[in-house]
Amino acid sequence: MGGHSMATLRDVAREAGVSVATASRAINGLGNVTAPTRAAVMAAVKKLNFVPHSGARSLTRRKTDTVGVILPDLFGEFFSEIIRGIDLVAHESGMHLLLGNMHGSTHETAAAIAAMRGRVDGLLVMPPDLKPELLADYLDPALPTVLLNYDAGPLDLPFVAVDNYQGAYRMTEALLARGAKQVVHIAGPKHNRDARDRQRGFTDAMAKIGGVRTPAILPGDFSEESGAQAARLLVQGQLPADAVFAANDQMAVGLIAALAEAGKSVPGDIMVAGFDDIPLARHLNPSLSTMQVHIDRLGSTAMMMLLRMLRGETLGAANATILTPELIVRGTTGGPIADGVAGGGQP
Amino acid sequence: MGGHSMATLRDVAREAGVSVATASRAINGLGNVTAPTRAAVMAAVKKLNFVPHSGARSLTRRKTDTVGVILPDLFGEFFSEIIRGIDLVAHESGMHLLLGNMHGSTHETAAAIAAMRGRVDGLLVMPPDLKPELLADYLDPALPTVLLNYDAGPLDLPFVAVDNYQGAYRMTEALLARGAKQVVHIAGPKHNRDARDRQRGFTDAMAKIGGVRTPAILPGDFSEESGAQAARLLVQGQLPADAVFAANDQMAVGLIAALAEAGKSVPGDIMVAGFDDIPLARHLNPSLSTMQVHIDRLGSTAMMMLLRMLRGETLGAANATILTPELIVRGTTGGPIADGVAGGGQP
DNA sequence: CTGTAAAGAGTAACCGGTTACAACGTCCAA
DNA sequence: TTGGACGTTGTAACCGGTTACTCTTTACAG
Structure with a gap:
């Protein structure tokens, strides 16, 4: 009216x-x-x-009750979980979320960050593959900022990350403990930080525990299709392998399907492990062993740090939080070993 | 510096x-x-x-280059897909997204909408179970608004929705065509619009095609667990059934798992169908027959309508878009019938 | 050589609120 | 009666930009 x-x-x-x-x-x-x-x-x-009129109001109050969120182009699951985590905490404090759209390009990242000025009280940024120096140019030092999955050492910004190295190391260790002798890794995108860390974890574990200097590594890009491709290479190339560790679940899914087509049984002929624990993982048949990453916590933890900064605290790289993924053993590696630890099982 | x-x-x-x-x-x-x-x-x-300073700038320009998005508490997949769809279109027009957090309560919805004033050029709202009259009170008639999955008849607002009725009807029809005689429906939450429409579609199809006046309907709430519960009721209660149509895939997943536990084979003993086509659906074993809903299109279509309104066009309920879900026949209903229609198959 | 148009730059009002400071009125003590 | 203290309300500046309008200056036609 x-x-x-x-x-x-x-x-x-x-x-x-x-x-x-x-x-x-x-x-x-x-x-x-x-x-x-x-x-x-x-x-x-x-x-x-x-x-x-909130716009006018925030102009004088110098406070917008909004935080900017800048994420790269993310695969569905990851994206929604991280936003959910952020929103959960933001909502409790009556904060709104302004989504910046940085689709890949470095240039767009700069634009997205610039567009946030005057609209947000703080920033949550996940710079996929950006040099820290560049990031420094884009960011406003006066604007509280928390980085996601990114350690910008020299910038001294607080960040929240997943311990990919540790996770990959532990998974590889678990495969070897299961008796695997020839473990093959399917890597993620070359430029991707997470992918690189996971690969390092794998390589180190193979060297230190398995005594293998140059383990086999097949290329991948985190997509289901690239997992299937790796499987074909594996089978046709006669690459000897009794276990495959995919850098993420998505690829493991494609891998398993392709192996099944080739007549290989999992885990009979070959064990398979992934990383992330996407919801699909537990529903596969056999269910997928993986490293569980609580993606939502990545978001909620970062948001909590940002809130502290907005309250006046000064946080730096020293306040970083590293989330440790958890090993989830399921069917594709032969199922949990009943070594008398977990209670509540049927006799 | x-x-x-x-x-x-x-x-x-x-x-x-x-x-x-x-x-x-x-x-x-x-x-x-x-x-x-x-x-x-x-x-x-x-x-x-x-x-x-974008805040100050938008004050004078009376233009924020931002659209507000108000969604209820959504299950992951749905949420991320809808946002992705919106963002896809928004990004092309250089628009930003301001996420309002309305977690359930009606009161919060009002607050979320109010908080948007002066921060956005238009609104995308999905009011889960809100009376149209109330909505009218909250919305600013001068602010271009598109509704998601909601027909607010008297308000004359444009909206985008999924034809749940039609979809459920067609799925039921397909099950009957497959030879099912006793189809049971697992309903969604009572108050939920989508759930109710799907149930109506089922009931009508059963009456008109199957000649069954009062088909069996079990309660559910869209959760996996409620699907499992329904399965137990089915098996223990000796409810005669040769096919089950779950109101969404999530419940179908729980249902299938519970049926397997009870020693029932799918589709041998009983056929199963879902609704939504979540990514998991094709990966189940056997894979799940379902109605495919392109959730992202729900978002992108709404965003496109909003853009038109921002360009000055006047849209009303008459411009509503109804998305028709597509029947996807997979393993849980016995697989696609090779009736010589689809080309490209191997002889 | 003068009149005028056009272009570049400046002044100040304005967007819609918030808030420092001043003005006003009231009540009470001296 | 008068002065001071206190509490309510008004005036106006301000947040950080945009833009209508005005003033100069310069170029060019008559």
């Missing part, structure tokens, strides 16, 4: 017969307003259907 | 020795500025590391 564009504070003030200052004070519940005056203002608010 | 808080246009103007107006024009590339003047301004911009 009412006019074309919305009522402003001035309109309310006029309607209530008071000044804008008084109207503002009444609306914001500041003490120094008489009861009848406040009532008059409130009546005008109701009548005109007034809603404060 | 530089001072504590960022440089303003005034600072730039002073540094370049021109007025703010000229600085503004130079920065925005308006024609009426001499080359040397523009150069001087640009130099100052570089030197001071100036980035325009």
Whole structure:
């Protein structure tokens, strides 16, 4: 109802017969307003259907109650989980989320960050493959910022990351403990930080525990199809292997399907392991062994750090949080060993 | 580098020795500025590391280049797909997304919408179970708004929805065509619009095609667990059934697992069908027959409509788009029938 | 040589709120 | 009665940009 564009504070003030200052004070519940005056203002608010203009408000208050979130192009699961984690914490503090769209290119990243100025109180950024120096140029040092999955050492910014190296190391260790002699790794995209760390973890574990200097590594790009491709290479190339460790679950899924087509049994002929624990993992048949990453915690932890900064604390790289993934043993590696640890099982 | 808080246009103007107006024009590339003047301004911009304050800018321009997105608490897959769809289109037009957090409660919905005022140029709202009248109170009639999965008839707002009724009808039809005599439906949450429409589609199809007046319907809530529960009821209660149509895939997944535990074979003893086509569906063993809903298109279509409105077009309920889900026949209903229609098959 | 148009640059109002400061009125003590 | 303290309300500046309008200056036609 009412006019074309919305009522402003001035309109309310006029309607209530008071000044804008008084109207503002009444609306914001500041003490120094008489009861009848406040009532008059409130009546005008109701009548005109007034809603404060958050844009204008944040200009003077120098506070937007919004945090900017800049993520790269993410595969569904990961994206939604991280946002969910952020939102969970943000919501409790009445914060809104402004999603910047940086689709790949470095240039767009800069633009996305610039567009945030004056619209957010803080920033959550996940710079996929950006040099720290460049990042420094883009970021406003006065704007509280937390990095996701990225250690920008020299910048001294707080960050939250997953211990990919450790996770890959432990998974490889587990495969070897299961009796695998020839473990093959399917790597992720070359430029990708997570992928590289996982590969290093694998290589190191193979060297230190398995005593293998140059383990076999097949290329991949985190996609299901690239996992299938690796499987074909494996089978046709006669590459000897009794276990495959894919850098993520997605590829493991493609791998398993392709192995099945080639007549190989999992885990009979070959064991398979992934990384991430996507929801699909437990539903596969056999179910997929993997390293569980609580992606949502990545987001919620980062958001909590940012909130602390907004409250005035000064956080730096020293406050970084490293999340350790958890080993989940399922069917593709032969199932959990009943070594008397876990209780509650049927005799 | 530089001072504590960022440089303003005034600072730039002073540094370049021109007025703010000229600085503004130079920065925005308006024609009426001499080359040397523009150069001087640009130099100052570089030197001071100036980035325009989007908040202030949008106040005068009356344009924020942002659309507000208000969604209920959504299960992961759905949420991320819808956002992805929206972002895809928004990004092309250089728009940003402001996520409002309305976690369930009606009161929060109102707050979320109100908080958007002055921060967005338009709104994309998915009101889960809100009465149209209430919605009318909350929404600003002057703000272009598109509804998701919601037909607010009397409000005359454009919306995008999935034809749940039609989809359920067609799926039921398909099950009957497969020879099922006793089809049981597992319903979704009572208050949920989609769930109700799907149930109606099922009931009508059973009546018109199957000649069954009161088909068996088991309660559910869209969760995996409720699907499993339904399976137990089915088996223990000796409810005669040769096919089950779950109102969504999630429940179908739980159902299948529980049926397997009970020693029932799918599709041998009993056929199973779902709705949504979540990524998991094709990976199950046997793979799940379902109605494919392109959730991302729900988002992208809505965003495209909103863009048209922002360009000045006037859209109403008459411009609604109804997305028709597609029947995907897979293993849980016995696999596609090779009835000579689809080409390209091996002889 | 003068009149005028066009282009470049400046002044100040404005977007819609918030808030420092001043003005006003009331009540009470001296 | 008067002065001071206190509490309510109004005036106006301000947040950081944009832009209508005005003032100069320069170029060019008459």
